[in-house]
Amino acid sequence: MASITIRNLDDEVKDLLRQLAAENGCSMEEQARAMIRAAVEGRAGQAGRIDQIEKTLRALTDPGQNATPLSVGSSKPSIRGRLSGKRILLIIGGGIAAYKSLDLIRRLRERGASVRAVMTAAAQEFVTTLSIGALSADHVFTDLFDRNDEHDVGHIRLSREADLMVVAPATADLMAKLANGHANDLASTVLLATDKKVLMAPAMNPKMWSHPATRRNRATLQKDGIAFVGPAKGEMAESNEAGEGRMAEPLEIVAAIEAMLDERSKPLAGRRIIVTSGPTHEPIDPVRYIANRSSGKQGHAIAAALAKLGADVRLVSGPVNIADPAGVTTTHVETAAEMKEVVEHLLPADAAVFVAAVADWRTANAAGEKIKKVAGEGPPSLKMAENPDILAGVGHHSQRPGLVIGFAAETQDLISNAQVKLKKKGADFIVANDVSHESGIGPSGVMGGDRNKVRIVSRSGVEEWPEMGKDEVAARLAALIAERLRTIVV
Numbered sequence: 001m002a003s004i005t006i007r008n009l010d011d012e013v014k015d016l017l018r019q020l021a022a023e024n025g026c027s028m029e030e031q032a033r034a035m036i037r038a039a040v041e042g043r044a045g046q047a048g049r050i051d052q053i054e055k056t057l058r059a060l061t062d063p064g065q066n067a068t069p070l071s072v073g074s075s076k077p078s079i080r081g082r083l084s085g086k087r088i089l090l091i092i093g094g095g096i097a098a099y100k101s102l103d104l105i106r107r108l109r110e111r112g113a114s115v116r117a118v119m120t121a122a123a124q125e126f127v128t129t130l131s132i133g134a135l136s137a138d139h140v141f142t143d144l145f146d147r148n149d150e151h152d153v154g155h156i157r158l159s160r161e162a163d164l165m166v167v168a169p170a171t172a173d174l175m176a177k178l179a180n181g182h183a184n185d186l187a188s189t190v191l192l193a194t195d196k197k198v199l200m201a202p203a204m205n206p207k208m209w210s211h212p213a214t215r216r217n218r219a220t221l222q223k224d225g226i227a228f229v230g231p232a233k234g235e236m237a238e239s240n241e242a243g244e245g246r247m248a249e250p251l252e253i254v255a256a257i258e259a260m261l262d263e264r265s266k267p268l269a270g271r272r273i274i275v276t277s278g279p280t281h282e283p284i285d286p287v288r289y290i291a292n293r294s295s296g297k298q299g300h301a302i303a304a305a306l307a308k309l310g311a312d313v314r315l316v317s318g319p320v321n322i323a324d325p326a327g328v329t330t331t332h333v334e335t336a337a338e339m340k341e342v343v344e345h346l347l348p349a350d351a352a353v354f355v356a357a358v359a360d361w362r363t364a365n366a367a368g369e370k371i372k373k374v375a376g377e378g379p380p381s382l383k384m385a386e387n388p389d390i391l392a393g394v395g396h397h398s399q400r401p402g403l404v405i406g407f408a409a410e411t412q413d414l415i416s417n418a419q420v421k422l423k424k425k426g427a428d429f430i431v432a433n434d435v436s437h438e439s440g441i442g443p444s445g446v447m448g449g450d451r452n453k454v455r456i457v458s459r460s461g462v463e464e465w466p467e468m469g470k471d472e473v474a475a476r477l478a479a480l481i482a483e484r485l486r487t488i489v490v
């Protein structure tokens, strides 16, 4: 029988196949074969499904049909083909989150990727090779030495035949093995033998994640160029356990994979994105000004991360002591009024990210000349005026970008304050950081430091991200923006 290319089928037909395959506990390819057999034997008439079955058969048996998707005009942007031809080697570690790898395989395959899975012995305690094999439509590799296995292709070939290695869930053990160069089973050997990029999606108990050994291993792996997605903070699968260690959701992992593999086509290519960064300086006189502690590190990192994904980034920066990010068009401003003017001039744009710590007030009576100390007159009194809210202006603008993201640094009532800002300023997301001393990072830690801990507040809820480097927050936010822009029809 000629080979069947499921990924070339129309989404509607694929959905039907998936549903039937799930009902019958087999792979989509096996399901398609069964339907062809049934049709040949005249048994294809499951009521209500005959049309789709016929379509399937036409598409499967007529190579010409495969080139053009069958029917169904959908207004939803298609996810098909985004990872077309990409080969993912998925290493599944032993953890409860292994059940999510089933959905991950499905998501990757519906985007056109082929997925080959390696399972550790512990992973097989959580999900079966049968279900992983059915979803990946490939043999599942488990043993390092299995010369009797007709599928034994060797660890070097497994790595050579992949474009990207993804470890999900990445257990503390797998991280420790790779960080220390151990290779005593197929998964660790393949990881050590590869020259391909590796993405890890850690999942473990919060205490294991925060253990100094795991932190050390993660830092080593990052230094070795291993990319990470997650973990998130939240409820763990084990009852009564919550904290940082929950595996990133499959779609987040897919977004990270797409970003890593999309070096040439760049998911944000052709998108214009405005980013504001740094503080503003509001003059008192020509030599004195009102300012805040913002360093611009987070805003500049976001601009750089968006540029890396191919966006045409227009950074509007207040006065900072860091370099302009590479590949970004930067305009330097001093005051909130200047920042607003430049930002509005840059519209229209696909997205705008307001990271700047804009001064809320300026002096209404800034002096044209340096204010002199006059004996007996005491200090000058400053009259303050409110600055324009740049984010709110753009959030309610007639040329509002499809995606508007604000930041909120709060010392109390983080979520409720962020929710108020979300609504008032017309934003889609507020990236909220707790800059109180209790947060563990503190005001001077976040503002000026290299680490950040944020929550993403949107109308659909609150997502908590673990504490991470500002570059990592930037990369994750850029991936989120890329994913969002794909689904927004502007």
Ligand code: CTP
Binding pocket: 276, 336, 354, 355, 356, 357, 358, 359, 360, 387, 388, 389, 390, 391, 392, 405, 406, 407, 408, 409, 421
């Ligand atoms: N922002 C802005 N223009 C301003 C003030 C704030 O664009 N004049 C943007 C910031 O860049 C950030 C968001 O609004 O994305 C929230 O800023 P924040 O300072 O936390 O909020 P404020 O509205 O100033 O409220 P408050 O200082 O009272 O918390």
